Amino acid sequence: MTIGFIGMGLMGVPMVMRLLDAGYPVRVWNRTPDKIAAVAAAGAQRAASVAELTQQCDVVMVCVTNTEAVHDIVFGPEGIATVGHEGQVLVDFSSIEPQSTRRMASELLTRCGMSWVDAPVSGGVIGAEQGTLAIMTGGDLSVIDRLRPVFAALSQRVTHMGPTGAGQVSKVCNQMLVSCNVLVMAEVLALAERAGVDALALPQALRGGFADSTPLQLTGPKMAARDFEDIKWRVNTLLKDMNMANGLAQSLGSAIPMAGLGVELLRQHAGRGFGEQDPATLIHLYMEMLSGEGER
Secondary structure: OOEEEEOOOOOHHHHHHHHHHOOOOEEEEOOOHHHHHHHHHOOOEEOOOHHHHHHOOOEEEEOOOOHHHHHHHHHOOOOHHHHOOOOOEEEEOOOOOHHHHHHHHHHHHHHHOOEEEEOOEEOHHHHHHHOOEEEEEEOOHHHHHHHHHHHOOOEEEEEEEEOOOHHHHHHHHHHHHHHHHHHHHHHHHHHHHHOOOOHHHHHHHHOOOOOOOHHHHHHHHHHHHOOOOOOOOOHHHHHHHHHHHHHHHHHHOOOOHHHHHHHHHHHHHHHHHHOOOOHHHHHHHHHHHHHHHHHO
């Protein structure tokens, strides 16, 4: 099985490395060509265009920033839809709008007969590097079952959530939990620090208890130590996903007050120049709030 991979971002590069280590031939394309250097040095083959990559691969994997980027790659000039054919599969690891996923999957099938599997992931850069991602899939179960040997190189668990779009809905739910978690984490660490507690010791103190979480152990120490240099995920990514959560909830008439507040806090933080920074920087937001209250 020959794999094409589009998107050499924080997640894409380590995922391609895992596929190469598993012995799969991988062809790659990225809008910014210099980001391909690391995977090319490891054995990935460069494709001159999305169309060329699609013509040479059985499975085309996409991991890009947002819904618009996926649409351009699939339906733009020299996009996947221009050369795809029946029997090929598009696997979208991106986190994008569920309704748009359903529309694009239907259009791709109509245009060229190519199947679509939405397969957003959770586990961050570390999960991508270690091959321990959680993959939430939507689409034809028989197609997903054929892909399980490939997914095994990337993940600890693949769950079929339902028809096309169900994987993206599941990722929205995942991001609601993650975003609210990291916001409360920043709030807690700022409060502990203000109260004279060793905030750096707090994640270890809570390890294994009901308050523990993977984000707490990975991001909590970075918040407490003000260690923001090694960016593993971005504030703008959380903001984008929480905006999708709001849109989905509105379309369904479902109330999400906690997530709604989370969107406003993330937007406020991003507006202060932290959009491309690690969410560990959210502690600044709360320290400023606490300082302001103290001054009043």
